[in-house]
Amino acid sequence: xxxxxxxxxADGGLFHIQGSSSSLTIANxxxxxxxxxxxxxxxxxxxxxxxxxxxxxxxxxxxxPDDTSWSSARLHLDYAPPLAGDRKxxxxxxxxxxxxxxxxxxxxxxxxxxxxxLAGLPFAxxxxxxxxxxxxxxxxxxxxxxxxxxxxxxxxxxxxxxNVTYRNKGDSIIRLSRASSFxxxxxxxxSMELVDLEGTWARERMARxxxxxxxxxxxxxxxxVSSHRFSPVCALLPATTTEASGEAWxxxxxxxxxxxxxxxLDEFDCLRWSGGPxxxxxxxxxxxxxxxxxxxxxxxxxxxxxxxxSDQFHEFLSRRIxxxxxxxxxxxxxxxxxxxxxxxxxxxxxxxxxRQAARxxxxxxxxxxxxxxxxxxxxxxxxxxxxxxxKLGGSLEDLARRVDGLGLGLGIWIEPEMVSPNSDLFxxxxxxxxxxxxxxxxxxxxxxxxDLGRPEVREEIKGRVRALLSSARFAYVKWDFNRPLxxxxxxxxxxxxxxxxxxxxxxxxxxxxxxxxxxxxxxxFEGCAGGGGRMDYGTLSYFPQYWASDDTDAVARWAIQGxxxxxxxxxxxxxxVSAVPNHQTGRSLxxxxxxxxxxxxxxxxxxxxxxxxxxxxxxAAEACNWYKxxxxxxxxxxxxxxxxxxxxxxxxxxxxxxxAAWMSVDExxxxxxxxxxxLRATANPGSAFLRLRCLEKEATYMISIPPFVRGPGSxxxxxxxxxxxRSLSGAELMRRGLEILPGTGDATAxxxxxxxx
Ligand code: DGJ
Numbered sequence: 001x002x003x004x005x006x007x008x009x010a011d012g013g014l015f016h017i018q019g020s021s022s023s024l025t026i027a028n029x030x031x032x033x034x035x036x037x038x039x040x041x042x043x044x045x046x047x048x049x050x051x052x053x054x055x056x057x058x059x060x061x062x063x064x065p066d067d068t069s070w071s072s073a074r075l076h077l078d079y080a081p082p083l084a085g086d087r088k089x090x091x092x093x094x095x096x097x098x099x100x101x102x103x104x105x106x107x108x109x110x111x112x113x114x115x116x117x118l119a120g121l122p123f124a125x126x127x128x129x130x131x132x133x134x135x136x137x138x139x140x141x142x143x144x145x146x147x148x149x150x151x152x153x154x155x156x157x158x159x160x161x162x163n164v165t166y167r168n169k170g171d172s173i174i175r176l177s178r179a180s181s182f183x184x185x186x187x188x189x190x191s192m193e194l195v196d197l198e199g200t201w202a203r204e205r206m207a208r209x210x211x212x213x214x215x216x217x218x219x220x221x222x223x224x225v226s227s228h229r230f231s232p233v234c235a236l237l238p239a240t241t242t243e244a245s246g247e248a249w250x251x252x253x254x255x256x257x258x259x260x261x262x263x264x265l266d267e268f269d270c271l272r273w274s275g276g277p278x279x280x281x282x283x284x285x286x287x288x289x290x291x292x293x294x295x296x297x298x299x300x301x302x303x304x305x306x307x308x309x310s311d312q313f314h315e316f317l318s319r320r321i322x323x324x325x326x327x328x329x330x331x332x333x334x335x336x337x338x339x340x341x342x343x344x345x346x347x348x349x350x351x352x353x354x355r356q357a358a359r360x361x362x363x364x365x366x367x368x369x370x371x372x373x374x375x376x377x378x379x380x381x382x383x384x385x386x387x388x389x390x391k392l393g394g395s396l397e398d399l400a401r402r403v404d405g406l407g408l409g410l411g412i413w414i415e416p417e418m419v420s421p422n423s424d425l426f427x428x429x430x431x432x433x434x435x436x437x438x439x440x441x442x443x444x445x446x447x448x449x450x451d452l453g454r455p456e457v458r459e460e461i462k463g464r465v466r467a468l469l470s471s472a473r474f475a476y477v478k479w480d481f482n483r484p485l486x487x488x489x490x491x492x493x494x495x496x497x498x499x500x501x502x503x504x505x506x507x508x509x510x511x512x513x514x515x516x517x518x519x520x521x522x523x524x525f526e527g528c529a530g531g532g533g534r535m536d537y538g539t540l541s542y543f544p545q546y547w548a549s550d551d552t553d554a555v556a557r558w559a560i561q562g563x564x565x566x567x568x569x570x571x572x573x574x575x576x577v578s579a580v581p582n583h584q585t586g587r588s589l590x591x592x593x594x595x596x597x598x599x600x601x602x603x604x605x606x607x608x609x610x611x612x613x614x615x616x617x618x619x620a621a622e623a624c625n626w627y628k629x630x631x632x633x634x635x636x637x638x639x640x641x642x643x644x645x646x647x648x649x650x651x652x653x654x655x656x657x658x659x660a661a662w663m664s665v666d667e668x669x670x671x672x673x674x675x676x677x678x679l680r681a682t683a684n685p686g687s688a689f690l691r692l693r694c695l696e697k698e699a700t701y702m703i704s705i706p707p708f709v710r711g712p713g714s715x716x717x718x719x720x721x722x723x724x725x726r727s728l729s730g731a732e733l734m735r736r737g738l739e740i741l742p743g744t745g746d747a748t749a750x751x752x753x754x755x756x757x
Contacts, residue, residue: 004132004153006111010046015109015134017151019158022301024151026078026136027052030064031105033136033149035078035184039247040303057268061085074268076185079149079164081105081138088264088272089216091183094166096143096174104140104147111135115152116163120507122254122541123161123296124320130155144170144288158301159316164294168286176284177499180276181253181297186236188269195235195306196261197563202551202584204228204532205563211239212263212271220260222279224449224485224502225529226536232259233313233536233567236273241305243643244693248302248309251275252567254321255295256538257506258282277506283499298537306566307693311638314569318636321537322572325521326544328636331571332363332524333624334411334476334604339552339578341608343370343377347393351402356609358406360617361624364476365403366411371396373423378482379446382418383425385468396472409475411524416465416516417481417509418447432457434505436489436498444483452508453490453501462515469520477520479513479543481529506538513542526574532560535568545572545602552578552606553585554597555679558660561600562641570664571635575601577620579608589748591616592711595623596677596749599634600662603627622708630706630753633671637664640693642674658682659742665694670701670756677749678712678742689737692754695730701754702727703738711750712742727757 007016017024018041025044027034029052036048056062056071061084063072071085081103082090094102112135114128131152138147146169152161162182168174186192192212196219197205219234221227232253241248251273253259258279264272277295284292298316302308318327335357341349354365372388373381387396400410419426419433421443426432433448435441441448450457469477490501517525527534527543531550540546546568549560561573575598580588591612598604603624609617627634642661658680665672676690695701704725705714716739718724728738733754742748 002156004130004155006132006134006153008109008111009044010049012109013049014044014046016044017134017153017160019153019160019301020156022158024160026134028106029054029075030070032072032075032080033078033106033138035076037187038184038249038301056085074270076187076270078184079180080183080185080272088266089262089274090178091180091274092176093178094143094145094174094176096170097172098170099140099143102140102143102145102174104138104145106136107139108137109135115161116150116165118163118293118296120510121293121295122321122510122538124152124154124254124298124316125324126154126320143174144168144172145174154320157312157316159312160299162297162299166286166292168288168290171288173288174286176286176292177282178276178278179284179292179294180274181255181294182251182276182299183272183274186271186273191239192236192271193239194263195237195566197231197233197566199228201228201530201533202549203556204535204549204560205231206559207563207566212265214265214267216262216264218260218262220258220279222258222281224257224488224505225481225534226256226259226538227484228531228533231536231567232261232275234261235306235309235566236263236271237306243641244305244307246303246305248306250300250309250313250567252298252313252537253277253295254298254537254541255506256509256534256536258502277503281499282503283497284503285497285500295538307641310566313567314639317537317540317567318569318571321541322544323517323542326524328632330631331545331602331635332409332476333361333627334364334366335360335362335609336366336368336478336576336604336606338368339583339606343375345370346391350392350399352610353608354403354406354408357605358408360605360609360621361628362605363408364411365408366413366476366478367399368413368478369480371412380420380422382415382420382447383423385414385416385464400472400474404473410472411476411478412474413478413480414465414468415480415482416461416512417450417452418483419450420447431491434485434488434490434501436495436501437491439487439489442486444486447483449483449485449488449505451490451492451505452512453504454492454508458508458512461512465516466519469516469523474520474523476524476526478526478528478547481534483530510538510542513539517542532564535564540572545574547574548601551584552576553582553587554589554594554677555587556585557597557600558677558679561597562660565639565641570601570639573601574604576604576606578606579611590746591619592709592746593677593749595620596675596751599627599675599751602635619708619710626706626708630673633664633666633673637666638694639664642690642693644690659688661690663692663694667694670696670699672701672754674738674752674754675749676740681742681744681748685742687739687741689739691735691737692733695733695754696756697729697731697734699730699756700727701730701733702757704753706751706753709751710746712747713740713750716741
């Protein structure tokens, strides 16, 4: 166990925060926090302080009116306040009736065992003995603003939780128009590249790597949710860093509303990276005695490439973010009704799907949208959370009983943060939606967003959802959110404070999530926002899994799940086999490649199972059977991306140019599963060797192909070994690789089991 440590040197002039193999050093320089180093572990010396380069460059301004010997222009700052010398974007902007610029300086520090708790916000869970925190206080006594910056370091991790709290200790109102969760400079070490996840509905989390050039780049969301467009996670790495080697830094915000990451490269090759809540238009009024707490940022470092960074974040998310009672707990195979019948179903249809689901070997039957009030399309009833018993052929408890009789749990879809204009809830409370007084109500998917910043709205919704979830034995809830906020406003706020509405909405949503999930701790909640529109470390603090996309096409899913996999482990990614032609892309693929893609996350099905050909049904049923034996490895083992085209020959002529592959490894038991798929079949393909990773070189592995696989190489493997298995050394599997003989149809995907002998 690596205990977290924080060393204070030079009487509080230098702080050394030690992760399991990293060092982060912060200096106090004329009251400004400097980030001297964040990277591999070394023992800093107090002499570093004397070497800080602060001589004013030509054409610059000095920060201290009484001392022209130094300027902040070239310093590497941590959470930079607005400064005269350094003119990159400050970490925050605060003004008051007394001061148009508020620029506090370090006025104190402390270290302690434990971590700050954040009222109303999600934060990483830890026992006090597992963490240490350095807290720096920055104050501007004139303006009455005090900031607490804290850095929490965890045992066995190189992730640091960064927190910022603003306190108004004066007697005038302070207005915040920017309040980053973190902001720091990289000393000019390398030319840096950004890996971020961009997309849109049905194309979420496309990983992209791009060079950062001088100037400023911004990514974020002003949609009121973390969004499909960009995700509040990203990595920075030198151009030389690869999948498995070199340094990589990463950040993730535990926040589900508007956000921004900014990357600003200056003329001295200093890169300022900041991130936090709020888009353009954000503001927050801090009255005397009030506090504003920023969402937590998780900052990670690895010198084992992007893989090493992913490992860090996967482990951290599973251990410290998702609700503890779901940690390591097998996620059930579910069958969801959405793509099977959309809004158009009756009791008979539901019973048929449930019967087929049981025959398949699924464990949960999930009733998606369309089960309540007068909801037969997307135009009505959100808010009226009572069952349409005529459509369901009885109560929800009746349905739960029937489903239970088949050996399945019952799951249900809800979208509690919304209201349809055509609903009893809206007719009773037309003023409850999220619009500024007098502003038009803009609809999206024929629905409005409820103003969750208002306590009475939250209480009513909590009551309705509690009544629903108490009305039958539910094992699972899919919690959806199907439109962005648009132009949010709140009748609770005066005109000059409308910039708070979106932020307050997210705080209200967290209150709702917390209240409902803690009232029903045995229900498995899956988050969803028109697919993956709010998949972030904030929602995952309440919902242990997430529906990653409305695109269920297997080829699209490799990209979506591959991108998500940079920061999200497989145990949080919902992934379903669906019908062909696929409803989003029109593509038709065999059952094997569809299964291979869905094995990348939590396996589920979302199609009319009765329409499957017998052979495909049998294959899927066998796969479910196999999955149950291997799921703890697939869901919770170490997930390793395997180099195919990404790091191979980019000419397109490599045998892997159109392939994707990953493996799940459990180093302790020596078990692994390898999944490979050819995303674009070629005629007359050659064979290829897939190089595995993370095995023991000296060990021997028995390789077999699960019984359900009708994939490439399966018959060759059987022929080669007679018994259907063969043994190879870890070294051979990692260097020469596993031979794959691609074909077409089902032969474009294969699964291997490995067992160390
Ligand atoms: C969007 C979700 O992502 C879908 O899976 C489905 O639940 C629909 N909403 C239902 O309206």
